[in-house]
Amino acid sequence: MPFYCIIWYKIAGYRSQLFINLKGKASKGLEIGIGTSPNLKYHISGNAVFVFGVNPNTKMEKYAWAAALAAGLLKEKFKFVQVVGESLPLDDASADAVVATLVLCSVTDVDMALKGI
Secondary structure, three states: OOHHHHHHHHHHHHHHHOOOOOOOOOOOEEEEEEOOOOOHHHHHHOOOOOOEEOOOOOOHHHHHHHHHOOOOOOOHHEEEOOOOOOOOOOOOOOEEEEEOOOHHHHOOOOOHHHHHH
16 A cells, blocks of 8 residues: 555544534535545535635546545536635635645645635
8 A cells, every 4th residue: 555545544534523513514615725635525515505626736626526426516516626725716705614634735825825715
C-alpha cells in the first residue's frame, strides 16, 4: 500500500469526527481544493442543497463527480469549477460552510484565499 493511502486510512476516523457537527446542517457548501473529494462522504447528507467544488486541476473533476454521486448528491446539486483558492467565483454569504483540508499549503496567497472564504 502506498504511503499516502496509509495516511488517509489512518485519519479516516479523525476526519469523520471532524465533520460530525457539519453533517446535515449546511445546505450550501463550498470545498476548496476538492480534488478527488474524499471529504464529501463525511459532511454531505440528503438535505444538502448544493455543493460547489473548486480545484485548479481539471483532471480532478471526474473523481470529484464520482465522489459526489457516491455521497448521494444529485447531479444538479454539485458543480466543479477549475479555479484557484485565491479567486473564488462565489458571492459573499453564498455558502453555509467551507471545507478546506490539505489545500492551503498549495495556495500561493493564503491571506487572499482566507479573505475570499
